[in-house]
Amino acid sequence: MSNFVALLFSGLTLGAIYTLVSLGIVILYKATGIVNAAQFGLVGLGAYIAFWASTDAGMPLLVSYLLSIVVMALVGVGLERLTYAPLRTRPVDSVFLSTLAGGFAFVGLIVLWYDAEPRSLRSLFGLDTVTILGAPVPKHSLFVIVVCAIAVAALSWAFNRTDMGRQVRALAFDRDAARLQGIAVNRLSIITFALASAMAGLAGILLGPVAALTPEMGLSPMLFAFGAAIIGGFGRFGGVVAGAVLLGLAEQFGGGYISTNWREIFPFAVMLLIIAFRPEGLFGGEASARL
Amino acid sequence: MRRVLASERDQSAGAKPGHRRGKSAGALPPVYRRRHYLTVVAFLVVIALIGAGNTENMYQISVFNNALTISVATVGLYFAYQLGGMFAFSQAAFMGIGAYTSAILSPDYGFVFSAGVALIVAAVLSYGLAFLLRNAKHMYFAIGAMAFAEIVVLVLRNWEVTAGPTGGGNLYGIAPPSVAGYEFPLPGDIFWFLLAVLGVVLLLSVLLERSPLRRHSLAVKAIPQVTESNGIDPRRSAMTLFTYGSTLGALAGVLQAHSLGTIAPESFEVGVSINLFLMLLLGGAGSLWGGVAGAFFLTWLPEFLRPVKEYETVVYSLLLLAVIVLFPNGIVGAISWLAEKARGWTGRKGKAANHA
Amino acid sequence: MLEAKDIRVKFGGNTAVDGVTLSLDEGQVVGIVGPNGSGKTSFLNAICGIVPATGSLTLRGRQVPLGRPLKVRAAGLSRTFQTPQVFEDLTCVENVMLSDERFRRTGFLGATLARRAMLRDEHERTERALRALATVGLAALRDQLAEGLAYGQARYLEIARALAGRPAVIALDEPSAGLNAEETKRLADLLRSVSEEGVSLLIVDHKIEYLSRICDRIDVLELGRLIASGPPERVFKDPAVIEAYLGT
Numbered sequence: 001m002s003n004f005v006a007l008l009f010s011g012l013t014l015g016a017i018y019t020l021v022s023l024g025i026v027i028l029y030k031a032t033g034i035v036n037a038a039q040f041g042l043v044g045l046g047a048y049i050a051f052w053a054s055t056d057a058g059m060p061l062l063v064s065y066l067l068s069i070v071v072m073a074l075v076g077v078g079l080e081r082l083t084y085a086p087l088r089t090r091p092v093d094s095v096f097l098s099t100l101a102g103g104f105a106f107v108g109l110i111v112l113w114y115d116a117e118p119r120s121l122r123s124l125f126g127l128d129t130v131t132i133l134g135a136p137v138p139k140h141s142l143f144v145i146v147v148c149a150i151a152v153a154a155l156s157w158a159f160n161r162t163d164m165g166r167q168v169r170a171l172a173f174d175r176d177a178a179r180l181q182g183i184a185v186n187r188l189s190i191i192t193f194a195l196a197s198a199m200a201g202l203a204g205i206l207l208g209p210v211a212a213l214t215p216e217m218g219l220s221p222m223l224f225a226f227g228a229a230i231i232g233g234f235g236r237f238g239g240v241v242a243g244a245v246l247l248g249l250a251e252q253f254g255g256g257y258i259s260t261n262w263r264e265i266f267p268f269a270v271m272l273l274i275i276a277f278r279p280e281g282l283f284g285g286e287a288s289a290r291l
Numbered sequence: 292m293r294r295v296l297a298s299e300r301d302q303s304a305g306a307k308p309g310h311r312r313g314k315s316a317g318a319l320p321p322v323y324r325r326r327h328y329l330t331v332v333a334f335l336v337v338i339a340l341i342g343a344g345n346t347e348n349m350y351q352i353s354v355f356n357n358a359l360t361i362s363v364a365t366v367g368l369y370f371a372y373q374l375g376g377m378f379a380f381s382q383a384a385f386m387g388i389g390a391y392t393s394a395i396l397s398p399d400y401g402f403v404f405s406a407g408v409a410l411i412v413a414a415v416l417s418y419g420l421a422f423l424l425r426n427a428k429h430m431y432f433a434i435g436a437m438a439f440a441e442i443v444v445l446v447l448r449n450w451e452v453t454a455g456p457t458g459g460g461n462l463y464g465i466a467p468p469s470v471a472g473y474e475f476p477l478p479g480d481i482f483w484f485l486l487a488v489l490g491v492v493l494l495l496s497v498l499l500e501r502s503p504l505r506r507h508s509l510a511v512k513a514i515p516q517v518t519e520s521n522g523i524d525p526r527r528s529a530m531t532l533f534t535y536g537s538t539l540g541a542l543a544g545v546l547q548a549h550s551l552g553t554i555a556p557e558s559f560e561v562g563v564s565i566n567l568f569l570m571l572l573l574g575g576a577g578s579l580w581g582g583v584a585g586a587f588f589l590t591w592l593p594e595f596l597r598p599v600k601e602y603e604t605v606v607y608s609l610l611l612l613a614v615i616v617l618f619p620n621g622i623v624g625a626i627s628w629l630a631e632k633a634r635g636w637t638g639r640k641g642k643a644a645n646h647a
Numbered sequence: 648m649l650e651a652k653d654i655r656v657k658f659g660g661n662t663a664v665d666g667v668t669l670s671l672d673e674g675q676v677v678g679i680v681g682p683n684g685s686g687k688t689s690f691l692n693a694i695c696g697i698v699p700a701t702g703s704l705t706l707r708g709r710q711v712p713l714g715r716p717l718k719v720r721a722a723g724l725s726r727t728f729q730t731p732q733v734f735e736d737l738t739c740v741e742n743v744m745l746s747d748e749r750f751r752r753t754g755f756l757g758a759t760l761a762r763r764a765m766l767r768d769e770h771e772r773t774e775r776a777l778r779a780l781a782t783v784g785l786a787a788l789r790d791q792l793a794e795g796l797a798y799g800q801a802r803y804l805e806i807a808r809a810l811a812g813r814p815a816v817i818a819l820d821e822p823s824a825g826l827n828a829e830e831t832k833r834l835a836d837l838l839r840s841v842s843e844e845g846v847s848l849l850i851v852d853h854k855i856e857y858l859s860r861i862c863d864r865i866d867v868l869e870l871g872r873l874i875a876s877g878p879p880e881r882v883f884k885d886p887a888v889i890e891a892y893l894g895t
Contacts, residue, residue: 503757
């Protein structure tokens with residue numbers, strides 16, 4: 001039982017992290033029509049910035065985290081200015097390939113900055129654990145789950161209840177019509193890019209203490225994030241969260257009960273099966289047709 | 292074989308009026324008139340001459356060998372991606388499948404048998420993957436291919452058969468290729484072997500270009516629904532091309548394993564597939580020569596970048612971005628564009644299809 | 648030749664085609680007309696297998712499942728589209744060769760092991776394609792890339808492609824769209840001569856003049872239903888038909 005609980009929480013933790021990356025991708029896609037496969041580079045960048053701030057620059061851990069998120073948001077703004085205009089007229093496939101290459105460029109930058117040696121990022125809670133139903137659960141895990149829940153709730157509220165959210169939804173539906181209605185299309189693009197980028201960075205920061213810090217650390221999580229987005233039909237938040245949690249749990253339970261070295265096979269296999277047999281997702285999203 | 296080639300040439304030029312009824316009735320489409328075979332032979336001769344002058348230089352010849360090996364993989368990618376229209380981010384994984392299968396079997400069964408098994412395994416797996424993902428649209432296929440690739444690397448890292456638990460998947464001491472008693476112990480000898488293999492691959496690929504498969508694949512890539520209304524199954528066409536392309540990737544892996552002597556799972560990760568795409572796009576995705584050109588170019592580039600090796604990843608990715616955005620036709624595209632212009636100046640008319 | 652029974656097409660809540668039945672004999676030319684939204688193109692798409700539909704379809708005496716474009720084509724029905732769908736990266740002759748009815752040896756094995764036979768097939772295909780191109784008057788452009796064609800030429804190329812497969816029936820979706828009066832007349836003459844060779848034609852269009860001239864029968868659709876069917880002179884004077892057109 002305690003094993004089950006421990007694995008459950010690890011799975012939820014990973015699911016939370018994948019959710020953050022995935023929602024960043026989905027929100028950006030819905031608002032701008034761009035599928036950003038560079039997210040994995042941003043995940044790594046966010047983690048390394050926090051690492052630099054806390055280790056090399058000696059700042060307190062929480063400050064480092066916040067600094068990283070702010071910097072990543074600015075990086076997002078920069079990305080929007082540089083890449084949005086040339087990419088928005090291209091077909092989805094070209095955008096996917098281009099952003100994938102861009103992601104590797106970020107990885108390369110990290111390699112330049114530091115090197116490819118694995119490092120580790122400390123958590124706000126160190127290695128402290130809490131005992132739940134007889135299992136030692138890292139406080140960091142609970143922290144991650146809570147942060148993610150708050151983020152999802154905030155985003156959901158922002159999308160459905162605020163003016164800005166309404167505008168983004170209108171934007172996703174028809175950009176030109178939205179512009180004619182006086183919606184500040186450019187400003188919203190910048191905001192969504194910044195948001196997606198910050199979420200990627202946050203995911204990296206939360207992932208740091210769980211996995212090792214390597215330049216390519218974001219690649220698997222981003223693949224799982226795409227998987228979650230596909231399971232959720234590239235549409236509803238709830239579906240995406242469910243997909244991310246499903247993949248995280250598959251990884252941990254597979255790893256715990258079958259073999260820990262092979263643990264990533266389980267979510268990848270799930271992804272392959274879903275793409276093969278139910279590409280529209282398990283929850284009937286509406287946007288998959290556009291892809 | 293020679294008779295087939297000769298009759299093909301004559302038929303395409305309609306040069307035997309008495310033989311067939313009608314003068315130009317029976318002349319085949321322009322693609323059959325291009326000098327494919329000549330180009331292949333010329334290429335092989337050039338490389339042979341350059342290589343022959345360098346066989347003593349272990350280092351240079353190893354770089355050549357790398358370029359030749361990777362060319363096989365990029366030609367495969369040309370068929371899978373450019374003709375088949377599929378985002379084959381699994382190409383490096385199939386290289387790994389080929390490499391490891393052959394490496395594991397060859398101590399007991401010899402090179403030829405092991406290589407053969409490796410190719411068959413890759414063909415079966417790639418056909419299976421293509422079949423599994425046959426309804427997936429491009430981006431979804433890309434993600435599926437990447438998921439498959441990650442699974443393959445995981446297997447290579449952790450399976451006992453590939454010395455996963457003991458050696459992290461690294462295999463050493465792979466014997467150099469040997470065919471029917473001919474040994475190729477040194478890199479200088481391996482060079483000739485690789486050149487021969489690449490020659491065969493190019494020849495095979497040319498045969499495919501000079502066949503209905505070419506126009507079927509171009510049509511399927513352009514407007515798949517209309518090809519269906521004309522009786523061509525777009526998915527079958529794509530699957531065949533993907534299988535052929537991935538099997539070539541496996542062949543490249545086999546060649547890599549036996550020419551380098553050691554292999555490690557890192558060499559077959561998703562990032563390597565991105566590099567292969569870069570080579571194909573840089574060289575010019577519109578023609579199979581693009582893959583070769585890109586492979587050669589980007590195998591030499593690290594040699595120049597050696598002093599600043601850390602910049603390699605950044606340069607590669609930015610190069611890929613630049614190519615996608617600025618030079619969609621790559622090196623070969625630029626060359627053929629220049630050739631078109633030159634032909635225009637000398638007054639030669641005709642806008643025959645521009646695929647090599 | 649062709650028998651379509653009780654074809655129904657629904658899009659979401661809309662019924663585009665509401666139980667249409669019609670048939671074609673060998674060499675017969677039938678025109679399908681109707682105001683906008685009458686379901687003409689949906690009907691065509693339905694029998695060609697491109698949109699999901701219910702009902703039954705029989706070609707050359709054999710049942711053909713709906714919704715399977717490949718099977719429909721194999722059974723002998725080819726079609727042209729509202730805007731000419733030609734493959735721009737291929738030459739004209741290659742465009743036509745694409746639609747041959749025999750696809751033996753067009754794959755991997757054909758290119759390699761069965762090469763001699765494949766080349767023989769390619770010769771025959773080229774000859775058939777050239778004959779089709781000659782019928783539509785494009786033989787001189789055989790080696791030109793289709794992307795350089797004018798609109799009218801692309802239209803004829805599509806017809807040549809539809810012909811090459813020696814179909815039993817050709818379905819044409821607004822073939823005169825974008826053509827002027829002179830070009831439409833030439834198109835009509837071409838279609839008439841094609842039908843005289845035994846190919847049945849199903850033509851969806853608006854232009855009553857040329858349809859009256861070449862069609863053996865006119866079927867009128869309104870709101871997805873067949874409201875009139877018969878020889879052109881009679882149908883176009885039918886009060887129900889006139890009201891349908893005036894009502895839009």
